[in-house]
Amino acid sequence: MSQSKPLSMANPAGLTSPSRPGLGLMTLFAVAVGVVVVQGTMVSVLQGAGIGGYGFMLAIVLAALLALCYVFTFSELSLMLPGAGGISVYTQVAMGHFPAIVATLAGYPVVAMFALSAELLLVEFILGQLYPMLFGLPGIGLGLLALLAGLNLLGVNIFARVQSLLAFVMLMTLALIGLAGVSELGTIAPTVSVTEFNPLGLGVLSLVVLAIWAFVGLEFVCPLIPDSRQPQRHVPLAMISALVVLTFIYLLLAWAGLKFVPVMTLAGAELPHMELVLALFGDSGMLLLAVAAITATCSTVNTVLATVPRMLAGMADSGQLPACFAHRRANGTPWLSILVQALMIAAPVMLLGHDPDSIIMLLISAAAAWIVTYVIAHLDVLVLRRRYPELPRPFKTPWYPLPQLLGMAGMGYVFFNNSPSPELSAQVYGNTALVLGLVALFALAWVRLKMKKGLFAATPLSHLSLVSQGLNT
Known part of the structure; x- marks a missing residue:
């Protein structure tokens, strides 16, 4: 197959100039850890430790390796086809507009609607438990x-300052909790002894399903490439370093939990991270827990409001969404997309209230939808390697295609084993099918009737706009 050269060949892969002012490595690192570490990940890590004992640490490491597969995939894709559109750009070039729209909408705005609604409900719940007189009322x-949406409307520089502060405080707080437990420096002596190192034997491998949720979302740095300095170096390094740091912190938390909290409590508690802090510091540690909860939730919401609206604006630039989503303020922020995403997140909070079962259902439903996007991203790499073998790739996946094949197999396994009960599975798969069905119906109608293109007609690289490739100055 012959291909015409893309518009960006004069500037390999269309990357921004290294001297251009923008987001640096530390901000991109803060984005990566900020969207990954939420209260839901703290719950999954400590519950997994309660179920699998110290053997769960092996599940954490295996989940980190599975996450490394998608980090390689997104590093290759994002630096080869940089732009705010993210997965929508990669997929329209590999497989056409229909899968591009489905992958982006189902994997990011919808996931954010589910997962961040759950996070906001969790932070209300835990603050209500800790300080009922101050935070007992909803809202x-x-x-x-609303506060974080307003800050994001002010521009990417304000976002960067807020995100760096939130991520630093969050990581230091979690590291303090983990180190206090492992080194036994808490104010309360450890009283828990795990009699068996790995009670599940080889069955501990099934807990990779639980551990993987602690590593999804590192690729949120990719839509920020147009606003970044030296993205060729910083984007992969930010994701890989965040993965290493988070693996270390999760291992510390699991170890601390097993030393200070009974395994039955870890496995069954709705808020095992609260149980751990109480066991370590008593009531005096409640402020520490509040800081961890608020910074984790705010860091994630802040990152999503900075990145997902830029994906929507990139889709609008490519004609995959109504043009209004591309409206930007003078500072470059896609203001309408930010407001729409904030309203999507707010809707479940207002509709579901404080039902704990709803929180669990929202988190698992979000994760199930996310997996579909990861599988499509791995497929994009395989297709583009065959279709455009000569295209400059500032980052090439090591040991290609093994990470993509392992990534798809692992994510497929997780998708079909992501629920703790058959009843919840039916509800989760029903929600996922409904979301994918509605998104696919929209994509079908939009591509055929509005864009007037074939559903799986791949976009030639020469037809990509400068804006969609992130080349706007």
Whole structure:
């Protein structure tokens, strides 16, 4: 197959100039850890430790290796086809507009609607438990959402300052909790002894399903490439370093939990991270827990409001969404997309209230939809390697195609084993099918009737706009 050269060949892969002012490595690192570490990940890590004992640490390491597969995939794709559109750009070139729209909408705005609604409900719940006189009434979560949406409207520089601060405080707080437990420096002596190192034997491998949720979302740095300095170096390094740091912190938390909290409590508690802090510091540690909860939730919401609206704006630039989503303020922020995403997140919070079962259902439903996007991204790499073998790739996947094949197999396994009960599985798969069905119906109608293109007609590289490739100055 012959291909015409893309518009960006004069500037390999269309990357921004290294001297251009923008986001540096530390901000991109803060974005990566900020969207990954939420209260839901703390819950999954400590519950997994309660179920699998110290053997769960092996599940954490295996989940980190599975995450490394998608980090390689997104590093290759994002630096080969940089732009705010993210997965929509990669997929339209590999497989056409229909899968591009489905992958982006189902994997990011919808996931954010589910997962961040759950996070805001969790932060309201835990603050209500810790300080009922101050935070007993609903509305704290929506107030945080409104505040962060307003800050993101002010521009990427404000976002960067807020994100760096939130991520630093969050990581230091979690590291303090983990190190206090492992080194036994808490104010309360450890009283827990795990009699068997790995009670599940080889069955501990099934807990990779639980551990993987602690590593999804590192690729949120990719839509920020147009606003980054030296993205060729910083984007892969930010994701890989975040993965290493988070693996270390999760291992510390699991170890601390097993030393200070009974395994039955870890496995069954709705808020095992609260149980750990109480066991370590008693009531005096409640402020530490509040800081961890608020910074984790705010860091994630802040990152999503900075990145997902830029994906939507990139899709609008490519004609995959109504043109209004591309409207930007003078500072470059896609203001309408930010407001739409914030309203999507707020809707479940207002509709579902404080039902714990709803929180669990929202988190698992979000994860199931996310997996579909990861599988499509791995497929994009395989297709583009065959279709455009000569295209400059500032980052090439090591040991290609093994990471993509392992990534698809692992994510497929997780998708079909992601629920703790058959009843919840039916509800989760029903939600996922409904979301994918609605998104696919929209994509079908939009591509055929509005764009007037074939559903799986791949876009030649020469037809990509400068804006969609992130070349706007």
